[in-house]
Amino acid sequence: MSVPGAWYLTVAALMFCIGAIGLLVRRNALIMFMCVELMLNAVNLTFVTFARMLDDIGGQVFVFFTLVVAAAEVVVGLALIVSIFRRRQGATADDVSLLRG
Amino acid sequence: MSAVRLAWLIPGLPLAGVVILFLGRRHLKEPLSGWIATLMMVGAFVSAVVVFSGLHSLDEEKRQVALRGVEWIKAAGFSVRFNLLVDPLSVTMALFVTGVGSLIHLYSIGYMHGQERFTRFFTYLNLFAFSMLVLVLAGNYLFLFLGWEGVGLCSYLLISFWFERPSAARAGKKAFVTNRVGDFGFMLAMFLIFSHLGTLDILSALSSAPHLSRGTATAVALLLYLAAAGKSAQGPLFVWLPDAMEGPTPVSALIHAATMVTAGVYLLVRSHPFLEHGPAAGDVVAWVGALTALVAATIALVNFDIKRVLAYSTISQLGYMFLAVGVGAYTAAIFHMVTHAFFKALLFLGAGSVMHGMEDEQDMRFMGGLKKYMPVTAVTFMIGWLAIAGIVPFAGFWSKDEILAATWVGGAGVSAHYFLWFIGAVTALLTAFYMTRQVRLVFFSDERWRGRLHHEPHESPRIMTIPLVVLAALSVVGGALNLPKNGLKNLTEWLHVAVPVKPLEVNSFGQGFLLSTIAVVLGGIGILVGIRIYDKGLRNGEDPVRVRLGGLGRVFDRGWYLDPAVSWFVDKPGRAVAETLAQPVDQGVIDGAVNGVAAVVTGVGARVRKIQTGYVRNYALTLLSGATVVLFVFLVRGSL
Numbered sequence: 001m002s003v004p005g006a007w008y009l010t011v012a013a014l015m016f017c018i019g020a021i022g023l024l025v026r027r028n029a030l031i032m033f034m035c036v037e038l039m040l041n042a043v044n045l046t047f048v049t050f051a052r053m054l055d056d057i058g059g060q061v062f063v064f065f066t067l068v069v070a071a072a073e074v075v076v077g078l079a080l081i082v083s084i085f086r087r088r089q090g091a092t093a094d095d096v097s098l099l100r101g
Numbered sequence: 102m103s104a105v106r107l108a109w110l111i112p113g114l115p116l117a118g119v120v121i122l123f124l125g126r127r128h129l130k131e132p133l134s135g136w137i138a139t140l141m142m143v144g145a146f147v148s149a150v151v152v153f154s155g156l157h158s159l160d161e162e163k164r165q166v167a168l169r170g171v172e173w174i175k176a177a178g179f180s181v182r183f184n185l186l187v188d189p190l191s192v193t194m195a196l197f198v199t200g201v202g203s204l205i206h207l208y209s210i211g212y213m214h215g216q217e218r219f220t221r222f223f224t225y226l227n228l229f230a231f232s233m234l235v236l237v238l239a240g241n242y243l244f245l246f247l248g249w250e251g252v253g254l255c256s257y258l259l260i261s262f263w264f265e266r267p268s269a270a271r272a273g274k275k276a277f278v279t280n281r282v283g284d285f286g287f288m289l290a291m292f293l294i295f296s297h298l299g300t301l302d303i304l305s306a307l308s309s310a311p312h313l314s315r316g317t318a319t320a321v322a323l324l325l326y327l328a329a330a331g332k333s334a335q336g337p338l339f340v341w342l343p344d345a346m347e348g349p350t351p352v353s354a355l356i357h358a359a360t361m362v363t364a365g366v367y368l369l370v371r372s373h374p375f376l377e378h379g380p381a382a383g384d385v386v387a388w389v390g391a392l393t394a395l396v397a398a399t400i401a402l403v404n405f406d407i408k409r410v411l412a413y414s415t416i417s418q419l420g421y422m423f424l425a426v427g428v429g430a431y432t433a434a435i436f437h438m439v440t441h442a443f444f445k446a447l448l449f450l451g452a453g454s455v456m457h458g459m460e461d462e463q464d465m466r467f468m469g470g471l472k473k474y475m476p477v478t479a480v481t482f483m484i485g486w487l488a489i490a491g492i493v494p495f496a497g498f499w500s501k502d503e504i505l506a507a508t509w510v511g512g513a514g515v516s517a518h519y520f521l522w523f524i525g526a527v528t529a530l531l532t533a534f535y536m537t538r539q540v541r542l543v544f545f546s547d548e549r550w551r552g553r554l555h556h557e558p559h560e561s562p563r564i565m566t567i568p569l570v571v572l573a574a575l576s577v578v579g580g581a582l583n584l585p586k587n588g589l590k591n592l593t594e595w596l597h598v599a600v601p602v603k604p605l606e607v608n609s610f611g612q613g614f615l616l617s618t619i620a621v622v623l624g625g626i627g628i629l630v631g632i633r634i635y636d637k638g639l640r641n642g643e644d645p646v647r648v649r650l651g652g653l654g655r656v657f658d659r660g661w662y663l664d665p666a667v668s669w670f671v672d673k674p675g676r677a678v679a680e681t682l683a684q685p686v687d688q689g690v691i692d693g694a695v696n697g698v699a700a701v702v703t704g705v706g707a708r709v710r711k712i713q714t715g716y717v718r719n720y721a722l723t724l725l726s727g728a729t730v731v732l733f734v735f736l737v738r739g740s741l
Contacts, residue, residue, distance in 0.1 A: 020725055023721050024718050024725070025718075032717070032718075093716070094716055094717075094718075096715075100713060100715030101709075101710030101713030
């Protein structure tokens with residue numbers, strides 16, 4: 001007996017919303033970064049679920065792409081956060097608002 | 102055909118002269134640079150003769166050869182090449198430009214002797230010859246315009262050659278600015294031709310000119326006439342030519358008598374299909390020409406400057422040529438242009454010879470009795486005098502007679518042509534009179550220069566008198582160019598390919614004879630009255646004609662107040678228009694539009710920039726809500 005696809009999708013949607021809300025409400029850059037990862041993985045879960053439901057391997061292939069991109073993004077993002085840490089006391093995202101018009 | 106290809110040499114040799122003289126300007130000294138320039142001109146003349154004989158040996162209908170040159174401009178179907186157009190008209194022009202030009206170059210070697218900037222003078226002269234030959238040989242209106250501007254530039258450079266004199270510098274500026282008015286007409290004419298005919302090639306533009314609407318053809322003809330009026334000193338635009346006498350005398354002879362000022366006549370004759378197709382323009386050309394001829398002749402009556410008299414005389418004779426063009430007697434205009442080049446160059450060079458021998462005196466009040474001191478100059482000058490007065494065997498008679506006869510017949514439907522003829526006849530009388538006055542005041546009568554000169558006047562060196570003698574010979578026999586041959590006239594027949602317009606002929610031999618007789622009698626009366634009034638030169642230092650004319654004489658003397666009138670026109674209405682355009686129109690409307698656009702952009706930007714908070718969460722929220730909206734629309738409608 002297997003778990004129905006809808007359950008997986010529900011979990012994925014919840015994860016995505018948690019990630020999105022976390023991204024919007026938290027100020028710590030590292031936490032925000034983790035929230036982004038959460039959203040990415042929610043999407044990955046959706047991909048895999050649909051691949052199984054529709055019996056289409058394409059969804060799983062997409063997950064590979066997402067993982068590779070996410071890995072690259074982690075490298076860049078962490079580098080940015082480290083360099084911000086070096087210059088400032090904390091890692092509060094709102095302190096970095098140089099692009100304000 | 103191969104002989105015709107030599108046409109490239111005609112403008113090419115003077116250009117080579119310019120390059121040589123310019124590159125060697127530090128090393129070439131007097132008189133070598135003068136000889137180089139003269140040699141180039143003679144070479145151009147020889148090439149022109151070869152081209153002429155080559156063209157002459159072709160069948161008549163093949164005598165319009167377009168020589169393909171390098172492409173100059175190419176853009177989406179618009180192509181301008183440095184093409185030459187070799188046909189009887191351009192070759193005739195090239196022949197007399199190079200011929201008279203060579204003689205004047207030779208003369209200049211003597212005249213400019215000991216002058217500062219000797220080499221530069223000859224560089225300019227060769228540059229002028231090059232531009233003028235480009236003007237007459239160009240196969241394309243834009244290429245022609247290049248020559249047109251080139252001669253204008255050289256005219257400016259040479260008028261103000263003695264730029265240490267403020268008057269010379271001013272005169273050059275005046276000539277240049279006045280010519281710009283005409284050039285503006287030329288450019289508009291080219292725009293019109295291109296927008297309606299799609300080409301600037303002269304031959305194709307002329308052959309398709311009859312397809313133009315009547316109004317467009319008239320507009321093109323009138324705009325070309327505006328250009329011609331600037332270059333050839335017609336109507337109110339003639340004010341620059343008398344001042345141009347500030348330049349060295351050979352320049353006055355070459356540029357401001359023989360060649361450049363006739364460029365306008367050439368342009369109109371070349372573009373005659375536009376005139377033929379827009380006949381209203383012919384009326385304007387003829388009337389302005391006739392009135393200019395008359396007005397300039399009256400000014401010449403009372404002037405004392407030996408060169409200015411000749412300058413006004415040139416304006417007057419140019420008026421004759423335009424009268425001929427206006428009534429449709431194109432060959433007569435070209436004929437008069439050629440004979441005029443002979444005798445007017447002769448008169449100017451003669452005047453230069455007088456000044457040369459008189460320590461640069463230009464005022465005829467302080468001349469007199471010079472026949473004894475400069476016999477060659479005197480005799481040749483008097484031949485020029487008889488030629489311009491229209492006495493029978495001399496060149497001027499034949500061409501002037503032809504213009505007057507054509508005006509009488511009034512071929513091109515010019516209205517009131519009898520009246521035009523009358524103005525022309527009166528001008529002929531005045532011409533004979535003022536030239537007689539000049540001859541009497543300069544070469545006869547008492548020696549009024551005594552006590553003013555350090556030396557007695559002397560004859561000029563041979564290098565200056567030889568050109569005088571040659572030009573005098575041409576002034577005697579030049580009329581033979583258009584003598585009747587087998588029922589047709591030589592020049593008319595030769596030009597027929599380029600100017601295939603039926604020549605205006607008098608109705609009968611008797612009528613022609615009568616008209617010629619009237620012209621000669623008028624010239625004779627002018628001469629006799631002149632001799633009678635000026636038999637003793639000035640009377641008690643007063644000019645008898647000025648005394649008799651009284652107030653009218655003052656009007657003539659001030660040039661009919663044209664100079665102040667033009668100045669007033671430019672200063673008052675012209676300045677008012679310019680200021681209106683500058684203040685409310687330019688600063689208000691045009692700058693306002695530009696600044697307004699900038700202000701709107703700044704204002705919008707200042708408000709919109711508030712969106713950019715710089716907070717990452719704000720951007721994230723925007724992204725998220727945008728994506729949500731898109732998804733929602735998908736859910737509800739199934740598509741965007």
